[in-house]
Amino acid sequence: xxxxxxxxxxxxxxxxxxxxxxxxxxxxxxxxxxxxxxxxxxxxxxxxxxxxxxxxxxxxxxxxxxxxxxxxxxxxxxxxxxxxxxxxxxxxxxxxxxxxxxxxxxxxxxxxxxxxxxxxxxxxxxxxxxxxxxxxxxxxxxxxxxxxxxxxxxxxxxxxxxxxxxxxxxxxxxxxxxxxxxxxxxxxxxxxxxxxxxxxxxxxxxxxxxxxxxxxxxxxxxxxxxxxxxxxxxxxxxxxxxxxxxxxxxxxxxxxxxxxxxxxxxxxxxxxxxxxxxxxxxxxxxxxxxxxxxxxxxxxxxxxxxxxxxxxxxxxxxxxxxxxxxxxxxxxxxxxxxxxxxxxxxxxxxxxxxxxxxxxxxxxxxxxxxxxxxxxxxxxxxxxxxxxxxxxxxxxxxxxxxxxxxxxxxxxxxxxxxxxxxxxxxxxxxxxxxxxxxxxxxxxxxxxxxxxxxxxxxxxxxxxxxxxxxxxxxxxxxxxxxxxxxxxxxxxxxxxxxxxxxxxxxxxxxxxxxxxxxxxxxxxxxxxxxxxxxxxxxxxxxxxxxxxxxxxxxxxxxxxxxxxxxxxxxxxxxxxxxxxxxxxxx
Numbered sequence: 001x002x003x004x005x006x007x008x009x010x011x012x013x014x015x016x017x018x019x020x021x022x023x024x025x026x027x028x029x030x031x032x033x034x035x036x037x038x039x040x041x042x043x044x045x046x047x048x049x050x051x052x053x054x055x056x057x058x059x060x061x062x063x064x065x066x067x068x069x070x071x072x073x074x075x076x077x078x079x080x081x082x083x084x085x086x087x088x089x090x091x092x093x094x095x096x097x098x099x100x101x102x103x104x105x106x107x108x109x110x111x112x113x114x115x116x117x118x119x120x121x122x123x124x125x126x127x128x129x130x131x132x133x134x135x136x137x138x139x140x141x142x143x144x145x146x147x148x149x150x151x152x153x154x155x156x157x158x159x160x161x162x163x164x165x166x167x168x169x170x171x172x173x174x175x176x177x178x179x180x181x182x183x184x185x186x187x188x189x190x191x192x193x194x195x196x197x198x199x200x201x202x203x204x205x206x207x208x209x210x211x212x213x214x215x216x217x218x219x220x221x222x223x224x225x226x227x228x229x230x231x232x233x234x235x236x237x238x239x240x241x242x243x244x245x246x247x248x249x250x251x252x253x254x255x256x257x258x259x260x261x262x263x264x265x266x267x268x269x270x271x272x273x274x275x276x277x278x279x280x281x282x283x284x285x286x287x288x289x290x291x292x293x294x295x296x297x298x299x300x301x302x303x304x305x306x307x308x309x310x311x312x313x314x315x316x317x318x319x320x321x322x323x324x325x326x327x328x329x330x331x332x333x334x335x336x337x338x339x340x341x342x343x344x345x346x347x348x349x350x351x352x353x354x355x356x357x358x359x360x361x362x363x364x365x366x367x368x369x370x371x372x373x374x375x376x377x378x379x380x381x382x383x384x385x386x387x388x389x390x391x392x393x394x395x396x397x398x399x400x401x402x403x404x405x406x407x408x409x410x411x412x413x414x415x416x417x418x419x420x421x422x423x424x425x426x427x428x429x430x431x432x433x434x435x436x437x438x439x440x441x442x443x444x445x446x447x448x449x450x451x452x453x454x455x456x457x458x459x460x461x462x463x464x465x466x467x468x469x470x471x472x473x474x475x476x477x478x479x480x481x482x483x484x485x486x487x488x489x490x491x492x493x494x495x496x497x498x499x500x501x502x503x504x505x506x507x508x509x510x511x512x513x514x515x516x517x518x519x520x521x522x523x524x525x526x527x528x529x530x531x532x533x534x535x536x537x538x539x540x541x542x543x544x545x546x547x548x549x550x551x552x553x554x555x556x557x558x559x560x561x562x563x564x565x566x567x568x569x570x571x572x573x574x575x576x577x578x579x580x581x582x583x584x585x586x
Contacts (some may be wrong), residue, residue, distance in 0.1 A: 365557070
């Protein structure tokens with residue numbers, strides 16, 4: 001039942017292109033019908049034109065056979081173009097549908113899934129089904145039409161020889177079904193192995209992976225791991241290519257034997273004085289017999305390929321069937337025409353990654369007035385980053401709600417939310433593109449003057465102009481041509497260009513040295529001016545001037561207040577600050 005359901009789903013992929021497929025079917029049908037004329041013309045040559053010396057008829061029939069070949073060739077080129085175009089469009093639809101679905105998945109999905117696995121689904125799985133998608137429909141139509149037309153023509157020549165020829169078709173069907181099931185099982189294993197290899201390549205051959213492997217002396221071990229995975233793939237590829245090969249060889253033997261059986265039967269009846277058929281009919285029949293058996297076997301082989309491709313489609317459908325936990329509201333609330341003020345409120349907020357897991361956040365109730373700053377501090381694992389990410393709706397609260405100017409963030413469209421809330425994270429991601437292109441990712445229509453103004457505000461303009469190609473300089477894979485502080489300032493410039501009224505800073509200076517931290521902090525201060533700012537702080541020296549500070553412990557707020565107030569209490573915040581200052585001195 002599952003296979004039938006998947007087949008119906010695959011067929012629906014072609015539904016938008018049914019008009020072009022109908023043209024392909026018509027061309028295939030015409031080609032098959034026209035092709036049937038050749039055996040009959042051959043019979044005319046052997047039984048009539050040659051024995052009776054009718055050179056005019058001979059010339060006409062010979063030219064007819066040439067015309068049939070030319071016409072079928074034209075039909076073949078035309079239908080190949082149309083079917084390939086349809087198949088490639090279906091593959092494009094699949095690729096974009098999978099990519100679009102993955103773009104809508106929550107952050108938790110990507111933290112639990114290897115990047116190489118995702119890449120393998122799009123590249124290896126969809127790429128592996130290319131030949132099936134581009135040629136299967138045409139092959140099915142062409143071979144089915146050829147088989148049907150050949151059977152009709154064979155009955156017209158001699159019904160007794162036709163029954164002999166059809167007797168072996170059930171055996172062909174049985175063998176092909178067995179081979180198809182085996183191929184599908186092996187294909188599933190092969191694609192998993194390809195995904196595992198892609199993950200190893202993506203992780204170990206990235207800049208970070210190379211640095212880690214070499215500095216830890218693990219490069220030989222990584223080579224051994226890859227070699228083992230590759231060897232397993234070799235075994236699966238051999239099994240896939242050899243699956244059912246002996247059974248299919250049996251089909252080849254039968255195909256070769258069938259014409260011999262027909263000649264033998266015709267020869268025996270001729271020796272008995274009662275010729276079963278004429279020489280011309282016999283040659284025409286064996287020609288048609290090849291036209292029956294060859295497309296019949298190809299039809300069954302296509303069935304085998306479809307079985308193998310079902311494994312690939314199953315893996316693609318797994319991703320297409322993913323349901324995002326964070327969905328666009330059906331009727332989003334429109335933001336005020338004049339923009340938002342920027343007030344943020346956490347109302348009895350709770351969060352857990354899974355209902356069966358412990359709560360990461362519990363009973364969080366915080367109000368952040370528009371234009372003020374909130375700093376969130378606490379031990380590692382206390383829920384600081386999760387709380388900040390709830391504002392940008394990278395996660396959804398599982399209890400309570402988060403509001404912007406009184407509007408639940410779950411009621412805002414993704415476009416309005418991303419324009420309202422900007423995030424600068426600790427790990428800055430830069431594309432392998434120019435500095436200008438990385439900045440314009442925040443605002444594609446930004447002018448050069450706007451880029452320069454944002455970079456000046458982020459204290460990075462002078463460094464950029466000092467590069468060999470200025471703003472056109474490639475940043476390198478993940479921005480490895482830039483230091484940590486420079487990348488952070490580029491991230492700040494990008495956020496300035498985006499110009500969001502609410503800003504979430506996720507430990508943006510925690511990994512920097514003191515001098516670089518001061519430079520980045522100056523850029524952040526410029527960015528934060530006049531905005532509602534939520535800072536997830538690791539170094540407490542950066543948040544002394546925050547309007548309010550909350551201390552989290554195991555997902556709960558245990559202290560809140562301004563720096564001086566919390567310091568005077570000599571509680572958890574004071575202890576964290578003392579430890580932080582001690583670490584700086586050390």
